[in-house]
Amino acid sequence: MGCSHREVNDRNPRYDGLALLPVDDQQQRMFDEGLEFEDEVFLELARLHKVSSMRLSDDPEAATLQAMARGDKVIIGASLPIVDHRGGRPDVLVRHGDAPMSNGKWAYLPVDVKNSKPLEGDSKAKVWMVGAIDAPWLDDATATDLGNGKAKTDHSLQLAHYWLILRDLGHAPTIDPIGATIASDKRVVWRLLDDGKNSFIAEAQAAWDERWAAIDAMRNGEERHTRPVYRDECKKCRWHDVCESELIAEGHVSLVSGVGVIQVRKLAEGGIETIPQLAALDPVNVDANPVPKYAALGANIDAARVYLRDDGRPYFKRGAAGFVVPRADIEIDFDIENDDIVYMYGLHVSERIDEHTWTDGEYLSFHTYDRSDAAAEGRLLAGFWGWLHATVAGAHAAGRTVAVYCYSGGFAEIPRMKEASARNAHVAGVPSVDEIGALPSHDWWVDMHEIAKQLHWPSRTLGLKALAPMSGFAWDADDASGANSIIWYRAACDPTNPDRGVMGAKLLRYNADDVLATRDLRRWLHDGVHGRGWNLESVETLTG
Numbered sequence: 001m002g003c004s005h006r007e008v009n010d011r012n013p014r015y016d017g018l019a020l021l022p023v024d025d026q027q028q029r030m031f032d033e034g035l036e037f038e039d040e041v042f043l044e045l046a047r048l049h050k051v052s053s054m055r056l057s058d059d060p061e062a063a064t065l066q067a068m069a070r071g072d073k074v075i076i077g078a079s080l081p082i083v084d085h086r087g088g089r090p091d092v093l094v095r096h097g098d099a100p101m102s103n104g105k106w107a108y109l110p111v112d113v114k115n116s117k118p119l120e121g122d123s124k125a126k127v128w129m130v131g132a133i134d135a136p137w138l139d140d141a142t143a144t145d146l147g148n149g150k151a152k153t154d155h156s157l158q159l160a161h162y163w164l165i166l167r168d169l170g171h172a173p174t175i176d177p178i179g180a181t182i183a184s185d186k187r188v189v190w191r192l193l194d195d196g197k198n199s200f201i202a203e204a205q206a207a208w209d210e211r212w213a214a215i216d217a218m219r220n221g222e223e224r225h226t227r228p229v230y231r232d233e234c235k236k237c238r239w240h241d242v243c244e245s246e247l248i249a250e251g252h253v254s255l256v257s258g259v260g261v262i263q264v265r266k267l268a269e270g271g272i273e274t275i276p277q278l279a280a281l282d283p284v285n286v287d288a289n290p291v292p293k294y295a296a297l298g299a300n301i302d303a304a305r306v307y308l309r310d311d312g313r314p315y316f317k318r319g320a321a322g323f324v325v326p327r328a329d330i331e332i333d334f335d336i337e338n339d340d341i342v343y344m345y346g347l348h349v350s351e352r353i354d355e356h357t358w359t360d361g362e363y364l365s366f367h368t369y370d371r372s373d374a375a376a377e378g379r380l381l382a383g384f385w386g387w388l389h390a391t392v393a394g395a396h397a398a399g400r401t402v403a404v405y406c407y408s409g410g411f412a413e414i415p416r417m418k419e420a421s422a423r424n425a426h427v428a429g430v431p432s433v434d435e436i437g438a439l440p441s442h443d444w445w446v447d448m449h450e451i452a453k454q455l456h457w458p459s460r461t462l463g464l465k466a467l468a469p470m471s472g473f474a475w476d477a478d479d480a481s482g483a484n485s486i487i488w489y490r491a492a493c494d495p496t497n498p499d500r501g502v503m504g505a506k507l508l509r510y511n512a513d514d515v516l517a518t519r520d521l522r523r524w525l526h527d528g529v530h531g532r533g534w535n536l537e538s539v540e541t542l543t544g
């Protein structure tokens, strides 16, 4: 459901006509692909169940209510009326049961079409009720192991929202709240919306109540209930520029790295709302500050001091000792690119010349833009894995040290490579999921994001794109971003696209720049630690 301030802004007449942040190419591509997938599923459901989408009707809401009154077994493109301010358009409603309920109404369950995997993360595998779109009813689902992961929270909250509308309309059955998604593999995956421990129903209800209280307050000209707080969600929000300028104008604490929604709430309890106020607190005797104590308070105060100093360099954390940027005789910087498959492994190899100097090195890649070759992803992974391990073994055999550097490998490279392994386990030379999971246990594996986290940075995030420019690095492409790389990849793979060669070359340059950014960042930090060109100092040198 996301940020409640957005809901208030969306309804604030003060902003009528204001130009908001446009949808970027990546978001547009995702919307378009989502709609395309939805159309495909709707057509298949219509063919299988001899129904047509309510959205084709002149009055989708009335058509949906009529279909529910008739007890249609599958209703696609549903549109539910607004009850208690709450309205919604579940993609599909499936009938539950073979007779109307005691109130005389048919029971329905909400199903949403999602062009994504049904699960996310690495949670322990459990059994899910899974069905097929030719029989999308809960009673036809069977217990199925879908591997590791949990149901996506935002999908569960959306289904909970639809359940609440069905309940208010008298069409929810008297069973534990449940809903399903039709995922990209077109399986119907059911999840409980209240399992006794976690209740998405309660969460959706609480969020709804809070939002409507805030909207009412705004409409009645009362003191506002919501305010902008900078968070990940803001980067892609249409209100970004409006909220960001308000936050910058007031110097709000949420602009400081590590200060999120929870910390903002705690600080506000002590009357601390601006960065100078936060920086002026005592980072050592945190109990002496007029705010409720929380674990990261001291670190937040120091981060505010670094933010205000704004001299384009990081600082050691308070009391830090033994900060090391690992170096080796052979240094390999590494990054992957992926869309629905991992299509590129990029590496930059440099070698030690003397104590403080390394060669410029060279870039190499394992990549493919040929989507007609089903085994290509597996062969790439096998090729990269063989090269990496042969290089490490060769260095060790020659008595040389080696280090392999990634940036956020635990969130990016390792999970994506595990997925590639699972998809291609039959291809010769593909490492197992466990072998990939063991990468961080090697003494030659270095995640530079983990090292960056040991410092305070004058930036809002610790992403490579935010930190590497401080070392002087610049990406070749002005529009370099993970999101745009997917658009370039689609073009590079399209045999009918006259620009495919240019896009393929652009991707290689983009990947090479990513690994060079990691290289330059770590070399610069290493220089700072050893006082070559600049000194990495402690935050203890800064005062509030």
Ligand code: SF4
Binding pocket: 003, 004, 005, 006, 009, 227, 228, 229, 230, 231, 233, 234, 235, 237, 238, 239, 240, 241, 243, 244
């Ligand atoms: S920019 Fe951030 S704070 Fe503002 S409405 Fe969007 S998500 Fe909320």
